[in-house]
Amino acid sequence: MAQIGFIGLGRMGFAMSRNLIDASHSVWVYDINPSAVERIVALGGHAAASAAEAAANRDFVVTMLPNGPDVEETLFGAGGVATALTKDTLFIDMSTIAPDMTDKIARGLSAMNIRMVDAPVGGTSEVAERGDLLILAGGDASDVARAQAVFDAVGRQTIHCGENGTGTRTKIVNNFMSTALNILTAETLAFAEGAGLDVARTVDVLAGTTAGRGFVSGAYQRKVLNHDISPEFGLALAAKDLNLALNYAAGLNIPLPVGAAASQIYAMAKAEGFGVNDWSAALETMRRTAALPRMSFDGQ
Amino acid sequence: MAQIGFIGLGRMGFAMSRNLIDASHSVWVYDINPSAVERIVALGGHAAASAAEAAANRDFVVTMLPNGPDVEETLFGAGGVATALTKDTLFIDMSTIAPDMTDKIARGLSAMNIRMVDAPVGGTSEVAERGDLLILAGGDASDVARAQAVFDAVGRQTIHCGENGTGTRTKIVNNFMSTALNILTAETLAFAEGAGLDVARTVDVLAGTTAGRGFVSGAYQRKVLNHDISPEFGLALAAKDLNLALNYAAGLNIPLPVGAAASQIYAMAKAEGFGVNDWSAALETMRRTAALPRMSFDGQ
Amino acid sequence: MAQIGFIGLGRMGFAMSRNLIDASHSVWVYDINPSAVERIVALGGHAAASAAEAAANRDFVVTMLPNGPDVEETLFGAGGVATALTKDTLFIDMSTIAPDMTDKIARGLSAMNIRMVDAPVGGTSEVAERGDLLILAGGDASDVARAQAVFDAVGRQTIHCGENGTGTRTKIVNNFMSTALNILTAETLAFAEGAGLDVARTVDVLAGTTAGRGFVSGAYQRKVLNHDISPEFGLALAAKDLNLALNYAAGLNIPLPVGAAASQIYAMAKAEGFGVNDWSAALETMRRTAALPRMSFDGQ
Amino acid sequence: MAQIGFIGLGRMGFAMSRNLIDASHSVWVYDINPSAVERIVALGGHAAASAAEAAANRDFVVTMLPNGPDVEETLFGAGGVATALTKDTLFIDMSTIAPDMTDKIARGLSAMNIRMVDAPVGGTSEVAERGDLLILAGGDASDVARAQAVFDAVGRQTIHCGENGTGTRTKIVNNFMSTALNILTAETLAFAEGAGLDVARTVDVLAGTTAGRGFVSGAYQRKVLNHDISPEFGLALAAKDLNLALNYAAGLNIPLPVGAAASQIYAMAKAEGFGVNDWSAALETMRRTAALPRMSFDGQ
Ligand SMILES: NC(=O)c1ccc[n+]([C@@H]2O[C@H](COP(=O)([O-])OP(=O)(O)OC[C@H]3O[C@@H](n4cnc5c(N)ncnc54)[C@H](O)[C@@H]3O)[C@@H](O)[C@H]2O)c1
Ligand SMILES: NC(=O)c1ccc[n+]([C@@H]2O[C@H](COP(=O)([O-])OP(=O)(O)OC[C@H]3O[C@@H](n4cnc5c(N)ncnc54)[C@H](O)[C@@H]3O)[C@@H](O)[C@H]2O)c1
Ligand SMILES: NC(=O)c1ccc[n+]([C@@H]2O[C@H](COP(=O)([O-])OP(=O)(O)OC[C@H]3O[C@@H](n4cnc5c(N)ncnc54)[C@H](O)[C@@H]3O)[C@@H](O)[C@H]2O)c1
Ligand SMILES: NC(=O)c1ccc[n+]([C@@H]2O[C@H](COP(=O)([O-])OP(=O)(O)OC[C@H]3O[C@@H](n4cnc5c(N)ncnc54)[C@H](O)[C@@H]3O)[C@@H](O)[C@H]2O)c1
Incomplete structure (x- = not known):
């Protein structure tokens, strides 16, 4: 020992x-x-x-x-x-x-x-x-x-x-996502309550959808990480839904700062022409804002 | 028929x-x-x-x-x-x-x-x-x-x-979360790549943690929604980790707008005294910013 | 009449x-x-x-x-x-x-x-x-x-x-700026107070600097709108100062959501290579995210 | 010497x-x-x-x-x-x-x-x-x-x-505001251009209004810093204008991340009941999120 x-x-x-x-x-x-x-x-x-x-x-x-x-x-x-x-x-x-x-x-x-x-x-x-x-x-x-x-x-x-260093980096990236997701979760449940919904029932719904279960081992693997951005759910429709949510929440005086920040990335993605593509194409928009080398996509 | x-x-x-x-x-x-x-x-x-x-x-x-x-x-x-x-x-x-x-x-x-x-x-x-x-x-x-x-x-x-109206509201709340989570996912993977990590390996890690699997049917059910905010993971530590991530990313010129918005909610939560509590107490901070009625917590 | x-x-x-x-x-x-x-x-x-x-x-x-x-x-x-x-x-x-x-x-x-x-x-x-x-x-x-x-x-x-329509558009653009500036001003003065400064004295300082007097008829006219982005105040230094402020405020639990959003644009601008240029080059970064036609700059 | x-x-x-x-x-x-x-x-x-x-x-x-x-x-x-x-x-x-x-x-x-x-x-x-x-x-x-x-x-x-320390703090607070204002200015002018406006003419307009000239030695001194939040320009109207701008820009795929962050503070301010007050009451909202002691206002 x-x-x-x-x-x-x-x-x-x-x-x-x-x-x-x-x-x-x-x-x-x-x-x-x-x-x-x-x-x-x-x-x-x-x-x-x-x-x-x-x-x-x-x-x-x-x-x-x-x-x-x-x-x-x-x-x-x-x-x-x-x-x-x-x-x-x-x-x-x-x-x-x-x-x-x-x-x-x-x-x-x-x-x-x-x-x-x-x-x-x-x-x-x-x-x-x-x-x-x-x-x-x-x-x-x-x-x-x-x-x-x-x-x-x-x-x-x-x-x-x-x-050396990749353990720490992986941890920081992982906790970046979990700590930000914590706030997004909090926003979502406050929104549900402010919208007059039953929060427990809403949690049940979210637990069964991408909202609550995440993308990393689902849509991202199948789509953008697989160099395929043909639309499964169109990025422009996703942007529409997010803006519907933000407008509705604004009328109820419910702050959704994380969601508001996200909506601006959809604007960038649409300005780049990704509106017709799969919503996971948002990854390429974030990559471009960080000046990472451009990805290639099948059939484009 | x-x-x-x-x-x-x-x-x-x-x-x-x-x-x-x-x-x-x-x-x-x-x-x-x-x-x-x-x-x-x-x-x-x-x-x-x-x-x-x-x-x-x-x-x-x-x-x-x-x-x-x-x-x-x-x-x-x-x-x-x-x-x-x-x-x-x-x-x-x-x-x-x-x-x-x-x-x-x-x-x-x-x-x-x-x-x-x-x-x-x-x-x-x-x-x-x-x-x-x-x-x-x-x-x-x-x-x-x-x-x-x-x-x-x-x-x-x-x-x-x-x-009537609750179907639409539930859908809007659900898609609020999924469409914002899409951007958070994109930020996270761009961050991993910019940090020099192997993206596929990072996806594997995230797929096994709260980051990739979400809170709604896990920590939130056990903790804040159960009126228990004794710390499982302390909110102040979560804030520390997020700020470490933002600082590190800033040095690499990797934009993380959703994470940056989230970090400000941690500041509010800590200002309210939730730093010593479970990170899911962020829900109460979001609820207060929306002027929803205050929750009660066990043992407080 | x-x-x-x-x-x-x-x-x-x-x-x-x-x-x-x-x-x-x-x-x-x-x-x-x-x-x-x-x-x-x-x-x-x-x-x-x-x-x-x-x-x-x-x-x-x-x-x-x-x-x-x-x-x-x-x-x-x-x-x-x-x-x-x-x-x-x-x-x-x-x-x-x-x-x-x-x-x-x-x-x-x-x-x-x-x-x-x-x-x-x-x-x-x-x-x-x-x-x-x-x-x-x-x-x-x-x-x-x-x-x-x-x-x-x-x-x-x-x-x-x-x-027709340009009156409304000009008004909307103008009020976009003033209503957002209102929040930035509020953040700044809450920050000053939280930092232990005398607010009245801080207001006096701000009233004499770009912070309080704005860019539109000063630096922007001279620099980026004049196609000159040689550094008068370097964009990377501006980013440094903003990040110093955000870190300091985070330690004091003072939320600065507008500033946090702004810091992410500096990351984009630096990723694009504008760190060595005048801070007004941020305009070109915002223009690019909106897919507006690229500007040309003197001597570049 | x-x-x-x-x-x-x-x-x-x-x-x-x-x-x-x-x-x-x-x-x-x-x-x-x-x-x-x-x-x-x-x-x-x-x-x-x-x-x-x-x-x-x-x-x-x-x-x-x-x-x-x-x-x-x-x-x-x-x-x-x-x-x-x-x-x-x-x-x-x-x-x-x-x-x-x-x-x-x-x-x-x-x-x-x-x-x-x-x-x-x-x-x-x-x-x-x-x-x-x-x-x-x-x-x-x-x-x-x-x-x-x-x-x-x-x-x-x-x-x-x-x-000792107040020089640095005043500088950091001042540069917080100027560096964030730089991005707000960039957003505004990109917005003007994306909206089809003549940018030079828009700059002339802004140079003559609160948008371009700032609040610190104007409205703030007269109103909230003077403990008077009776409405000169109502906070709810300001929120309306900002949301009109964000919606219009979303339709044009023009990202306005600073403005989007600001809009969420208006939601908080309205949730707290400041919609009927002067827009400078946003200061009190920011102060509260930082847990600063509450201000008193004349006639309230
Ligand atoms: N696509 C998805 O993955 C998805 C998932 C869940 C919900 N939704 C929602 O379902 C709805 C439809 O989405 P979609 O993907 O089928 O959109 P779509 O754009 O593919 O189809 C819309 C159809 O409506 C037709 N249409 C438009 N205006 C009409 C009118 N006035 N009268 C008759 N027809 C008209 C169009 O011609 C088109 O065929 C949207 O509200 C969307 O947000 C879509
Ligand atoms: N708590 C969690 O859920 C969790 C999860 C994953 C990672 N972490 C990380 O693990 C680390 C420790 O977290 P924790 O929750 O145990 O924190 P903690 O605050 O409970 O414990 C830290 C301990 O370090 C001691 N200490 C501080 N400075 C010291 C010094 N100079 N020499 C010797 N001892 C010293 C303190 O007295 C204390 O006992 C942190 O980096 C945290 O981010 C925590
Ligand atoms: N440039 C501006 O417009 C401006 C305005 C106000 C405040 N400031 C501040 O003034 C400071 C200096 O800015 P600058 O623009 O002159 O920067 P700079 O990068 O032009 O100059 C820094 C100098 O410090 C030297 N240096 C670095 N480390 C050193 C060390 N250990 N020992 C001795 N010399 C060292 C470098 O060689 C360089 O000559 C910064 O803190 C900046 O934020 C700058
Ligand atoms: N208040 C300001 O400082 C200010 C500054 C610049 C621009 N504006 C803009 O000016 C407009 C008016 O602002 P305000 O402050 O006078 O608002 P207000 O709420 O004080 O007045 C609106 C008036 O319209 C009346 N009205 C509403 N619907 C009507 C209808 N269908 N038919 C007839 N009358 C109706 C109301 O009864 C009320 O008297 C708004 O668009 C506002 O954004 C206001």
Whole structure:
């Protein structure tokens, strides 16, 4: 079994370090909050007096801290973890932090010949408690393979996203979508209520349609990602429906800011001539606004 | 079998009227485009010289037209359908139109003692061809029950949403969400690509998380709709992640307008004190901006 | 002096019809609200029993009604004004209505050989009371010249914007900017207060900079509208400043939705390569998203 | 005359250090770009081999660097400026940086007993060349008074905004508004062109109205900031006009993302009951979304 240093024992780190202990690993823990350390010691963890002490002479050192500057400070601050790491220790940052910071940290460690995997997780603290997290790992294949001992104790599935930084990037892209979708969901249900509908019944309807079930494994796979934008549902009709909704909501004084922003992209897509195409052609409009290389479409 | 007038034989109306014919109904069809009429006559429909002729002396008259003004004109314009309807005919509008227009039409018909159901549909033309539409019906229970003969031929499921106008409202709310989600999906995949990720692998990740699978039958049911906003995933952390994404994307010159709009709602939610609560508490923020009555939450 | 029918005696119409009376015109007035009529009769107006009566046998008929459907109904509804108009009367709509509706009305009147000017106004009711409105007139030059007798009594300046519909369009474009700027101003001052600044002092600062004084007659004239996008203030620096502001405000939980939407356009502009150019090059980005023909720039 | 260290000789710093030299000050200059140093030495500056050398034993040290991390690194990085400063030198940062960074820098210097003024500037490089900048100064009154020798050489007006950090905050708030207004201006002119209007004529109109001239020293001063929201122009009418514009633009496929975001705030304001009030009441809506203390209004 492995010797593991674990730094950051909050909602997530507590559950993860406990799962590592339950999987018979030896776990040295540190948190700036002493009572967080005590909780884990009571469950079989070893208390470390500092992050560097938690990290010295381990097989793995894991950080699960709030944000990027916390990880940077813990590693490279005075008396930080980096001073305690050797080339025999694999450093694994599982916090959700900015990609630029992951890159900066990876460069710093690389200059010291220390190997690293960025491995933020999907799933809430409840999922962490069950050891069912989704691990999004970025790093060399051999390092990710080595880290699997840790990942198996805390997660249900590991996806190797690519080189260092891709774990963080995948996590950020994923959470971009989920956190924005949260607001869209909130707008939709407030709209339903403001329109006088039964919200529970509306939820039932949405649960059975694209609205509630999403596009990524449906229409997008079949259509635009398959280079096919022949209309299954026409983009101009989609734009019509969205504008009907916005006008109706305006009359009821129901703000729909996410929807209003979306409607402007339909205008751009129609201005580009995609009105007659499948609504998933909106992807190409977004790609163009970001100056990504143009896609080709079948039969065009 | 029923006598049915069907007006509007476009992408949807063609498939639906054909399914009615296949179900052994007698169908009189009209479209301003004569070739659309011919196509259905070739399949067993009866050509009508006008919308009013299609509508006279039928059990049901169905409209499947582009937008609200088209339905209004077809009904109440000079020599329109309304002049041909009697109290024995049930009028069913299946177009997606503005709720205000549905209300206006319902009032107009009610004043003439003509019964109506608003029954817009979920599903694309492909779904319509398979007779698998979702029917969102608004009207008296007895009228919806009577219309079931029509709905059975074109759809797989009918949801009775409430009184007249609720079918249209449910449809508009549903399509609000799906059409906005389309743009959010497009942003997310453009973001993934711009961040240098493998898009196909990212789609696989999203397909397994809340990002791609949605909230409506998951977190919302468990949490805010259940009056529980104790944090499963904290709203302040969600806001942090979204802002990390927006900052990272800004550095890459990737526009994310829907996400940027969403981030402002997190600011409002945090200003209201919901940062420590579950991210689904965003619903209450949206409800407050619309001046809906305040929800109560367990333990608060 | 002219014989004038005036329909719509609200906040604006009251002041304008009074000014017409004060300028010695004979004014027949109508409003669905009888007390509004009485107020003007007390000042020398002639009461009309209907809009049509107010309109019959006049030199000019003016409408100043809330919105487009009101004007349409007043003109073309049963017993409407159009039935009372002849080719000798000039119809002047001064309401702020949708351009599509102005076009529809103009077509309807033209088919009846009745001449029309669309002439919405700039200025609040206070300005109307002083007879100082800005008149944005659309129509044939001869009709606008003829209408000048009316305009002189209610306004301080008339701008002939072009053919029928251009008055309304200019008004809509103008009010688009002012109504959105109102929200931007509100965001800015809430931001200042939330940032702990003295609001009055901040207003003084803004009053002396581009922020408070605008671009249209300054930087835009000198730069992008002059086909010069060499940097006076670089677009990338402008984007940097806006993102600094959004990040700072996010930390304070101050929502800035208009600013957040604007930041996404900077991302588009930078993706297109305009980061090194003058910030006014944002115009070309907006033009491209609307598929307007590309501008040429000096030295590029 | 003063001994001045000046660090950062870009578009702005070049013009400012030259103006300091022209005002007979002794100026030691540093930039990571050697040719930038040479240009100023040719005009009478003294070359310093490092930022610290430029800073040692001066009356004032000025930084004019791209962004906050540059200033931080220059001050506190290895061998940085802070090591060379004594309590006799006044440090003046004139860069536009994040307020949090200004605060962090101020704390760092204060701990070393070094006095500082944050003094970002308004005006483009062209204005800097004329020595006509607007100086937004934050710091103790005595320090700002002492810095006046520097400010007089580079600017036309100094506004003392308050304690340390208020200069930066005022600058960020000001540039928030100007950079967002830039996009609103771009949207408006693209809209005018897409609507078929003569753009030059539209610019003339806008230049004479609130749209082009702004609110801050007009309607806001008279109305909401004066605790008076009786309607001069009703908020509901403003919302109507904005929605007319958005609908019309949607039909023309002209994206107006800033305007669309603004329209949602009108919905919130109307939901709160401000529809009948002056449109400047939007300020109170924005204040409430930021949880600022409620304003009181006359007669309410
Ligand atoms: N909570 C979730 O549902 C969830 C889901 C996925 C990812 N994440 C991510 O996981 C990370 C941790 O989240 P969390 O919910 O556990 O946060 P948390 O706030 O509950 O815990 C953070 C812990 O780190 C400790 N800490 C902070 N600075 C420290 C330092 N310098 N040294 C040592 N300890 C320090 C704190 O005392 C605290 O115990 C975040 O990046 C978060 O975005 C959270
Ligand atoms: N296409 C979809 O995937 C889909 C899905 C759900 C709902 N809808 C809704 O169904 C409705 C119809 O959509 P569609 O895709 O069939 O549109 P379509 O444009 O393909 O067909 C509309 C038909 O109506 C005819 N028409 C127009 N005005 C008419 C009039 N005054 N009298 C008679 N005929 C007239 C047209 O000639 C055309 O054949 C719309 O409201 C749409 O929003 C469409
Ligand atoms: N108030 C302003 O500051 C301002 C400024 C510029 C433009 N406008 C525009 O001027 C128009 C009028 O604005 P207002 O402020 O006077 O509005 P208002 O609501 O004060 O007045 C409208 C008047 O029209 C009457 N009316 C409504 N329907 C009618 C009908 N069918 N027949 C006869 N009378 C009818 C009402 O009774 C009312 O007296 C609007 O289009 C508005 O957008 C207003
Ligand atoms: N340009 C304007 O119109 C304008 C107007 C107002 C405020 N500002 C602000 O003024 C500041 C400077 O803007 P600018 O337009 O002069 O930028 P610039 O990019 O033209 O110049 C920056 C200079 O700093 C130098 N530099 C960067 N890092 C350095 C370091 N570590 N040590 C020494 N020198 C370093 C660069 O070599 C360059 O010469 C920015 O914060 C900007 O936002 C600019």
